[in-house]
Amino acid sequence: MKCIPNIITMIRIILSLVILITIPLSPSFFVLYFICGLSDLLDGYIARKTKSTSKLGANLDGLADFIFIAVVLYSLIPIIDFHYLSLVFIGLIALIRLSSQIIGWVRFHKLAFLHTYFNKVTGLALFISPLLLVILDFNITLILVLSLAMISAIEDLYLNLKEKKLNLNNKGIFFN
Numbered sequence: 001m002k003c004i005p006n007i008i009t010m011i012r013i014i015l016s017l018v019i020l021i022t023i024p025l026s027p028s029f030f031v032l033y034f035i036c037g038l039s040d041l042l043d044g045y046i047a048r049k050t051k052s053t054s055k056l057g058a059n060l061d062g063l064a065d066f067i068f069i070a071v072v073l074y075s076l077i078p079i080i081d082f083h084y085l086s087l088v089f090i091g092l093i094a095l096i097r098l099s100s101q102i103i104g105w106v107r108f109h110k111l112a113f114l115h116t117y118f119n120k121v122t123g124l125a126l127f128i129s130p131l132l133l134v135i136l137d138f139n140i141t142l143i144l145v146l147s148l149a150m151i152s153a154i155e156d157l158y159l160n161l162k163e164k165k166l167n168l169n170n171k172g173i174f175f176n
Contacts, residue, residue: 002050002052003052004046004050004052005042005043005044005046005047005050005052005053005057006043006054006056006057006060008039008042008043008046009039009043009057009060009061009064010060010064011039012036012039012040012043012064012068013063013064013067013068015032015035015036015039016032016036016064016067016068016071016072017067017071018032019032019033019036019071019072019075020071020074020075022075024075024076024078024079025076025079025130025133025134029075029130030130033072033130036068037127040061040064040065040068040123040127043057043061044061055110055168058113058115058168058169059110059111059113059168061113061115062111062113062114062115062168063111063113065113065123066113069126072126072130073090076130076133077090080133080138082142086142086146089146089150090146092150093146093149093150093153096150096153096154096156096157097153097156097157099157100112100153100156100157100160101113101160103157103160103161104160104166107160107166108160108165108166110166112156112160112166112168113168114156114159114160114167114168114169114170115168115169115170116152116155116156116159116170116171116172116175117171117172117174117175118148118151118152118155118172118174119152119155119156119172121148121152122145122148122149122151122152125144125145125148125149126145126149129141129145132144155172155173158173159172159173
């Protein structure tokens, strides 16, 4: 029973990779996309309810989130007419995230995917963004998601630089 959350997370990683062979924004894309999103909610919920949270599970969850976001971006960037500055902004966010992980690894010798509130809000915004692209203005969706992603990336970098001990469940600089 205690390994079920990690199994769900592994399923999210596998389904995220399956998204690579679907047509972006197609029904099969959205089915896989929403299953991945629901699995992200379920794994943590089940882990907390069964008191089976672990560092492995937290790291696996962070890795699954990273893979999911990378796959979705890889799928959507070619079909969306991004302004050059948007791509630079996305690249900058990725660079900050990568720097944060490298710093976390060097300082703590572990993956440092933090579960801050800003990361959770950013994850939710990223999760609903394909739907928003279909129903709302593209630029509004892009500004919202990129702004949240930049704030959460900078917060992660700051925490990985500042904290004396790695706390994957750090609520963030505004909530401690």
